[in-house]
Amino acid sequence: MRRxxxxxxPLVIGLGLALLLQYGPWSNPVLTLRADLGTVLxxxxxxxxxxxxxxxxxxxxxxxxxxxxxxxxxxxxxxxHRRFLQRLDHELKNPITAIRAGLANLDEGVDGAILxxxxxxxxxxxxxxxxxxxxxxxxxxxxxxxxxxxxxxxAELADTPREHLEATGRSLQVILPRAPWPLPxxxxxxxxxxxxxxxxxxxxCKFSGPQATIELRAFEDGSNVxxxxxxxxxxxxPDEIPHLGEELYRGRSARGIEGSGLGLALVQAIVDxxxxxxxxxxxxxxxxxxxxxxxxxx
Numbered sequence: 001m002r003r004x005x006x007x008x009x010p011l012v013i014g015l016g017l018a019l020l021l022q023y024g025p026w027s028n029p030v031l032t033l034r035a036d037l038g039t040v041l042x043x044x045x046x047x048x049x050x051x052x053x054x055x056x057x058x059x060x061x062x063x064x065x066x067x068x069x070x071x072x073x074x075x076x077x078x079x080x081h082r083r084f085l086q087r088l089d090h091e092l093k094n095p096i097t098a099i100r101a102g103l104a105n106l107d108e109g110v111d112g113a114i115l116x117x118x119x120x121x122x123x124x125x126x127x128x129x130x131x132x133x134x135x136x137x138x139x140x141x142x143x144x145x146x147x148x149x150x151x152x153x154x155a156e157l158a159d160t161p162r163e164h165l166e167a168t169g170r171s172l173q174v175i176l177p178r179a180p181w182p183l184p185x186x187x188x189x190x191x192x193x194x195x196x197x198x199x200x201x202x203x204x205c206k207f208s209g210p211q212a213t214i215e216l217r218a219f220e221d222g223s224n225v226x227x228x229x230x231x232x233x234x235x236x237x238p239d240e241i242p243h244l245g246e247e248l249y250r251g252r253s254a255r256g257i258e259g260s261g262l263g264l265a266l267v268q269a270i271v272d273x274x275x276x277x278x279x280x281x282x283x284x285x286x287x288x289x290x291x292x293x294x295x296x297x298x
Contacts (some may be wrong), residue, residue, distance in 0.1 A: 020203040147185040147297045175217035185296040188274040196270040199263040207233030227292045235284035
């Protein structure tokens with residue numbers, strides 16, 4: 001409130017002088033102003049412009065203050081979210097290590113099927129912990145902004161052995177443009193982009209039937225490079241698609257399929273760090289297409 005008090009100073013001075021001239025020992029002079037209509041209209045326009053400018057300045061200042069408040073709130077929420085993920089990873093890591101050590105020292109008389117089931121669940125928790133750590137690190141680690149050849153990333157991914165492909169006869173088909181020119185490079189972190197594509201292909205393998213073909217294709221679209229992963233799995237209900245990037249979310253079609261519920265959340269976080277977009281198109285009973293759209297390096 002105090003910072004607005006100086007604005008009242010001209011009013012106080014004017015009121016004091018008016019009272020002094022009205023009731024003081026001096027005669028109150030009368031001033032007569034004459035002006036043509038054009039001058040009056042000009043002065044009215046100037047006054048209206050000044051009033052409008054003051055109103056706009058106040059509104060802009062209020063909007064900036066509100067934007068700053070919301071930015072601080074979002075940052076506080078992001079920091080709290082990161083600390084939660086780090087604490088959760090820490091709390092999971094120690095028990096997992098202890099359980100693994102205990103399993104390794106169990107007597108040979110324990111039922112092998114039960115022991116194998118316990119090991120599978122422990123490994124699942126370990127992967128969950130690792131994914132949580134990656135999510136927490138993504139929010140803090142600086143982005144390695146170098147020109148990345150996505151064609152080379154896709155080719156490396158295609159050469160990586162995949163247990164889901166080898167075990168059931170599924171195949172991965174890669175479609176890359178070669179003529180009249182190859183894909184342009186994108187600006188970003190090569191390792192993170194490889195991880196994002198790896199997770200998408202891994203998901204497509206899990207949800208596709210035996211002997212299915214997963215397509216990994218890339219093409220240039222204006223000022224962006226688009227990479228799509230397409231499968232012929234059960235598809236996704238339209239009401240579930242908006243939630244697939246949420247942490248730990250598992251759709252109805254994912255029940256009974258191994259996974260942590262963090263794969264697409266990681267992909268979404270990586271795409272956001274690269275100022276790109278992630279879109280999902282799906283038809284229940286036919287399959288799903290997940291597309292990464294990344295800006296071309298300038």
